[in-house]
Amino acid sequence: MSLIDIMNLLNRDQLTPQEIIKCTLGIKSTEIQAYCILANKGPVTIQEATKILGRSRSTAQRLLQNLVEKGLATREEELIGLGGYKYVYKPVPPERIKWTIQMNLEQWYNKMQTELESFPEKIKQINCDFDD
Numbered sequence: 729m730s731l732i733d734i735m736n737l738l739n740r741d742q743l744t745p746q747e748i749i750k751c752t753l754g755i756k757s758t759e760i761q762a763y764c765i766l767a768n769k770g771p772v773t774i775q776e777a778t779k780i781l782g783r784s785r786s787t788a789q790r791l792l793q794n795l796v797e798k799g800l801a802t803r804e805e806e807l808i809g810l811g812g813y814k815y816v817y818k819p820v821p822p823e824r825i826k827w828t829i830q831m832n833l834e835q836w837y838n839k840m841q842t843e844l845e846s847f848p849e850k851i852k853q854i855n856c857d858f859d860d
Contacts, residue, residue, distance in 0.1 A: 752829045753798060762791040763800050766819035773814050792817045799828060 737747055749755045755763075765780050766772060772780070777788040795801035800820055805813045843850075 748829065749825070752832050753800075753825075755798060755800070756794075759791055759794055759798070759800070762788075763795055763819060766792075766795070766801055766817060767822070771816045771818045773816055777817070795819075800825065 734751060737743060737751055746757070746760050749760055750757070762777065762781065765777065769776075769780065774785060774789050774792065777783075777792055778785050781788050781791070783791070792801060792803070795817070796803050802818050802820065804816050804818065806816050807813050
């Protein structure tokens, strides 16, 4: 998400949950769609996600794995048949996502406050030669 995108979001009266998630967690629209499937359908396997998403198996697997890596889902092994297993993906509760967003915003705010303390000196260090 670019700075222009962020500024456009800040100028809106209201934000959608999708916009908040995209901006604060760096989540793509397809990943949000996959999370919504987990949240609404309950735990799903790769095979079920493939059918519901209408995507290839590898794409569905990548989407769900991205959710796990970004803290929006968990993956658990379930035994099947004679020693085999399958992975089941479950959503994290929306309350946990809210907490993660709050933590990210606080970290960002604190980082910006720290950087602004030395901002005048940093501006002097960059080459601002406007004599053209």
